[in-house]
Amino acid sequence: MGIKIGVLALQGAFREHSIMLDKLGASSTEVRKPEHLEGIDALVIPGGESTTIGKLMAEYGLLEPIREMGQKGLPILGTCAGMVLLADKIKGSDQPRIGLLEMEVVRNGFGRQVDSFEEELKIKALGEAPFRAVFIRAPYVERVGSSVEVLAAYGDRIVMVKKGKILACAFHPELTDDPRVHKYFLEIIETP
Numbered sequence: 666m667g668i669k670i671g672v673l674a675l676q677g678a679f680r681e682h683s684i685m686l687d688k689l690g691a692s693s694t695e696v697r698k699p700e701h702l703e704g705i706d707a708l709v710i711p712g713g714e715s716t717t718i719g720k721l722m723a724e725y726g727l728l729e730p731i732r733e734m735g736q737k738g739l740p741i742l743g744t745c746a747g748m749v750l751l752a753d754k755i756k757g758s759d760q761p762r763i764g765l766l767e768m769e770v771v772r773n774g775f776g777r778q779v780d781s782f783e784e785e786l787k788i789k790a791l792g793e794a795p796f797r798a799v800f801i802r803a804p805y806v807e808r809v810g811s812s813v814e815v816l817a818a819y820g821d822r823i824v825m826v827k828k829g830k831i832l833a834c835a836f837h838p839e840l841t842d843d844p845r846v847h848k849y850f851l852e853i854i855e856t857p
């Protein structure tokens with residue numbers, strides 16, 4: 666039996682994640698209510714607007730169950746707003762969050778004047794070839810606690826992290842043709 670990956674589908678770029686997972690042969694299912702979490706092997710939290718997604722998660726009763734499942738080892742991939750929602754500290758904000766990663770994020774951390782940009786990143790975990798990362802009003806991580814591993818940085822700004830089976834990146838791997846972040850996540854899911 667194959668694995669089933671839930672994609673949080675409240676707001677933002679969730680379809681692109683499903684399409685990418687589909688291309689890799691992994692089946693996905695949209696998560697909008699707590700009952701949609703039943704039987705999933707992993708969860709993707711997409712980019713979008715973290716304040717909106719967080720508010721809707723709180724409203725629909727998704728924050729607690731996802732937090733609990735993450736604590737129990739559910740693999741989670743958070744991209745952009747998803748990364749913000751996984752942080753336990755969000756600079757200058759008390760917005761609802763899942764908060765599973767011990768780190769402080771800065772929302773829109775690259776400045777509003779640079780709304781979006783692309784950058785070739787060296788990400789050792791993905792192999793030698795640079796990864797073309799798409800940043801859209803992206804956050805960055807200012808500092809991480811000792812439990813969080815840094816996988817990539819852009820200058821001195823941390824843009825990809827991992828803790829156990831939880832992976833987060835400030836950019837949008839679902840908006841490129843390069844499937845390596847999703848492949849890496851699938852490897853994490855399949856590692857016992």
Ligand code: GLN
Nearest residue numbers: 712713714715745746802
């Ligand atoms: N700036 C958004 C936020 O903080 C994230 C943007 C994105 O996901 N592309 O929620």
